[in-house]
Amino acid sequence: MKKMSKKLSLLALIGTVAAAATAYSFWPPTAKVESAEIEEGVRAKFRAEGSQIEVYADQAWQPYFAKGVNLGATTPGHFPGELAVTKEEYMRWFGMIQEMGANVIRVYTILKPEFYEALVAYNAKRDGDPLFFIQGVWSPEEQLIEGQDAFEPDVKRQFEQEIRDAVGAVYGKAKLEPDPHSGKASGTYIFNAGPYLMGWILGTEWDPKMVDRTNRLHPDVPAYEGVHFRSKPEASPFERWLAEMVDIAAQSEREHGWQHPIAFSNWVTTDPLEHPGEPLFEEDLVSVDPLHVEAVDWGAGYFASYHVYPYYPDFFAFDATYQTMTNDEGEIDSYLAYIHRLKQHHRELPIMITEFGVPASQGVAHTGLLGRDQGGHNEARQGEIDRELFRHIHSEGYSGAILFTWQDEWFKKTWNTLQYDVPDRRAYWYNALTNEAFFGVLGMYPSKAETILIDGDPSDWERLKDGEWKSLEMEAAGFEDIRVSHDEGYLYLLLRLSEPFDPARQTVYIGSDTLPGGNRHAEELRGLTLDEGLETVVELSGEEAGRIRIASNYDFHTRLYRHAGMEPVDPQALRDDSGLFHPWRLVVSYKLEYPDSRFEHPFKDVDVGELIRGTSDPEDPDYDSKAMWQTDGEVVELRIPWMLLGFADPSSLQAINYEDVKNGKLGTSFVDGVLLFPWIADNTTGELIGMPSGSNAEPYPVSTLPLYKWEGWEDVDVKYVERPKQSYYLMQEAMKEVNTPVTEGAP
Template sequence: MKKLFKSGLVKLGLVVVIAGGAVAYWLMPPVAKVESAEIDNGVKVKFKTNGTRIEQFQNQSWKPYFAKGVNMGAAVPGHFPGELEISKDDYMRWFEMVQEMGANVIRVYTILKPEFYEALVRYNAKHSDNPLFFIQGVWSPEEQLIEVQNAFDPKVKQKFEKEIREAVEAVYGNIDLEAEAHSGKASGKYVFNAGPYLMSWIVGTEWDPVMVDRTNKSNADVADYKGEHFQSKPGANPFEKWLAEMVDITAVTEAEHGWQHPIAFSNWVTTDPLEHPGEPLVAEDMVSVDPTHIAAVDWDAGYFASYHVYPYYPDFFTFDQSFQTMKNDKGEIDSYKTYLHKLKKYHNDMPIMITEFGVPASQGIAHTGMLGRNQGGHDDKTQGNMDADMFRQIHQEGYSGAILFTWQDEWFKKTWNTMHYDIPDRRAYWYNTLTNESHFGVLGMYPSKDDVIRIDGDASDWDKLDDGDKTKLDLQIEGFNEIWAAHDEGYLYLSINLSESLEFSNHSIYLGFDTLKGGNRHAPQLQGKTLDEGLETLIELDNEDAGQMMIASNYDFHTRFYGKLSKILAYDPQELEDDSGIFNPWKLVVNYLLEHPDARVDHPFGDIRVGDLPRGTSDPQDPNYNSKAIWQAKGNVLEIRIPWMLLGFSDPSSLSAISYEDTGTKEFESVKVEGVRLVPWIVRKDSKEVVGLEGNNPYPVSQLPLYTWKRWEDIDVDYVERPKQSYDIMQKAMREVNQPVNQPISE
């Protein structure tokens, strides 16, 4: 007995020793092992600029470096970025996936919570032969800049300078940031020194041109800035002098830690130094923020230019003939390639990186671009092909880096052409396929039933759902044997078993949806039938390849907002009357009407259909997988998933739908609804006979069963994380590229 007890003590002691070692490992920061060069007084440099390129110190020599990277946001589904809910385990998993894709750097926009820097240090300690580097951004006080319209305002300067110093200290693990109520800022004790894994600094955010212009006019007499490490050049405008000081503060603060890294400020096409003669909007070509007007002095790591360049915005990418002069590798006239060439040529004596580019994979579209490079409307595969093409073009033009926007999808994002239709403080709780900004990622964040219900015309996967996760709709309508409904953060799902196989040569199937009092009780699609309660939206499936979602004309957000409220879009007032009998295509605006003096030339209002419903399979294991697939039919089985906003929901998590009532302002009111009623019928094309809707006239829609669900909150949000097809395509493109294009160094 004693022997056993003694053995137990020995074993227990061993466990304690091992556990203590594990605790020590996770509490004690690993020492970064990064090869670097030393300059005066032992200052370390890992990356530096040399003429028009960036170089990395590797194997005891300086080698050309091309930054292949991804931007990484701060949010996961169910949360807003200020909540900083990404865990250390998430980061460790993501870092491995990022490197597996072929990237060598990630970019973050602002100070993240301590777990990010800890995870990066720990990850690189395990990958010391091939560390993952990062670009640290410093967030400028955007709201205050817009509010006061003057970057030299003492409160603005003080806040930005504080942010810069805190960012440097956070990177070097040397600060304890106190939590600030409602600030959305990271806080905590930063003890992990990630500085050796830093590739560069990028200071600031995209600059509002009106703010820059007013800053320049309000501070016309400000002196040139001459700092310890950076200065403005003669001819710099006041805003550029202000930026020179902000960049210098970054350098001065970092120098205290014995390191130097290349520094840039954030910039975008709107405030670039090029002329865009075909740009219709005056503000998009109003003022320049020119990186060549700032110079590094006594900063061996150097200085470079950073730009966000997307292919669809501003509009000159589509309309300006002076940017349609070059052909891409496919022999197509390509404004994106032309722009890259001109921008690189302008910065002929310094390195330049494109630190944001990409297109989103989404149902919604916000801008159209040349060669179909629209801001949205793409499936995952098309997204990948377009992103890879732009990545290759950036490399071919001799840039020093291409940082894709973005790594992960972020549900909280808003888009200018859907933000009037949703509830801002609940955006993070649901997956809105019409808000393209949420879907730029190559790591998809799909709604929770994505890995259970596959839209493929095979209803057997519905058997995997618990009884509480699906509802049988007792409709008892001719032509429909059985209908099941389910939902998640992204869609309303329907599994419909028909009485006979669908033959689209002679069948059109209609699915009407009633959510509110009002809508269409009659319509041509009803073939003379009348309903006792109106429909807000209607799905029509009448051909082999695609269907469409339509919206009752008096409920149509697009017509109401841009016609009745904004007086931009022509419309017939009778269409806004109850029971108009008209269903309109579901549309989103893609550009406003622009007129003098806001525009150089009159630019027409533009909109685009977004209610087209592709047929296909949502099973990622299927060779014919289409991320945008909405429905599939096989035999007498029809499966369909319907995006919430297409049904009129401003927030499905709180059962909120857009109201019929206008507030008198350019905002829509949301109202709570009980759920959704489904009204299905079939029309035989040859005889126009309606199958379903038999019996009473009007047909008693109000007596049909209601599909409803419980309100959900952030803690209830679930999601499926899965690399998109675009991940694999970008992996191929990134692995093709190891170094910059061989170009002479201009000293």
């Protein structure tokens, strides 16, 4: 018995040691930062002091400038509520973010426990150089917009609970139950990331109609006098509501022995400035002023947070009252003038721009002064603009500039393409026309982005595996070989011609057919008539750019907006087989007229069908992220964004159909694939010099050509390539040149 007892004791000891080792391996060291005790039992690392944010370091309070990026909640193939980012991805990203020169990340909502665990584990290895974070608290946005009343009891209850849950999650003192319908994080939070917190930002961009209605519904709501925050006498009812929410956050955090600066989210639409050149009443309807809330017993203080982009609202582009300052290049700069005035208004408070930037995308949604459009940029131009804006924000004496955003987000929608796609499948494909998806400096590219390089070199096609490409087996004069492939973002073509291609003398055309209808004849067909119509036609010629155009009776843009302010459309263009191909356009502003707006504002659209000639090889010094085709000798390589071919969702083979617009949206049809019809024309004679055999038939039997088919895919099939964009390195340059805020001569 004694021998047995010793054996059991030894096994028990081994088990205890093993359990302890296992627990230690999953439990990072306790978060530690230098901090100040601002009152008995309460510590602070950051504080708002006067008009600056300060950090406690080297046993003293010092000015601090937050150089940051906003961090999204998911990856391609997933929607934000799925919170698909792993601990390993967070750890890798944190290193890349800090290497870019950032010292802060901002998250919008409670993330899953792995985020806080990863941040503590990452910072434990940083030896006194941690990456800090700003924790956002998501307000019940949908209910606020639907109910138009912030004081509605259920809205208040939800927001208050979300604030308390966020504080608990940050300090590792929360257990959030899963709710499959909420899209919110859940789990047990045991890792205390509080010492690495820089501050809090409550809420989202406030709907101006909701704010205005809340104010009108509750004119007699009393001023809020809280434990740590209160509303000032001039505060509106909505601002009094905000004072209470900020106070709840402060009360909740103090229970954990810490204080951090707190702000609520705001944007240009509800700022306290006037925008006399803004045509939309709603964009200047009501203000939410951070100066109408104040801290009364909160040593860490309070700051203002704004999202400011250079192209929205529209007054940035043409309001003369904001075209009053010039930048270092001597150019009139409305963005600089705006942030200058905003800083002047907030002289009593530290203020940060917590969203700014432009996307690198084919699509465009708004135009701005100095070409700072919402989209239409390649990665290099994106980085140049982001860098300019960052430097403006710093030079104007702000306390921080948080770039939007870290990673591309495929699930995003935007106002001028959401009528064209399938909402519940947006996350499964890379829609180059939806600019909102491509604000990141960390690119999330479709799976063949580094397998098929658009550079005129066909060797990468030889390295593709069986089944990754198909040959269009057709006899074609002028063509030796035609290969097709695809991924989540593009249809790829490799054309090997019989003779070297000279874009100055020749034009290569590729027509596409997905649905019954389209153009069976057209000027581009040089007298040829087809038995089946084409929905789009690609035209490759010239030294720098080609283009894709869309059959006029299939043109989604015309069908949606021909009664909304567009130039008059020829009735012939709306008929089947019109013979006309229109530019591929997206609307960027609606026509507005008094009294629906302050003054008239013209309808405006832009051509997004330009196909840039260049190279998509990121290792090439001439890399252009928007490059769509290249030629070298007999070889022509091309990639075409799916939506430009008429696809609402390539992952389920749904194309936009010809049916009339219903409820402001176009319908879709399932298709078997896409038929591709290539031909070559001589630019000097106008004659056809190459096309598939069968040209003696009349009409030409294009319907007998092989169809390119593919299997649809679901979320689990989505693959992507992660790579820093050129904009990452340009922002790295800007961030690393800035260490402290501007204090001398600041506005």
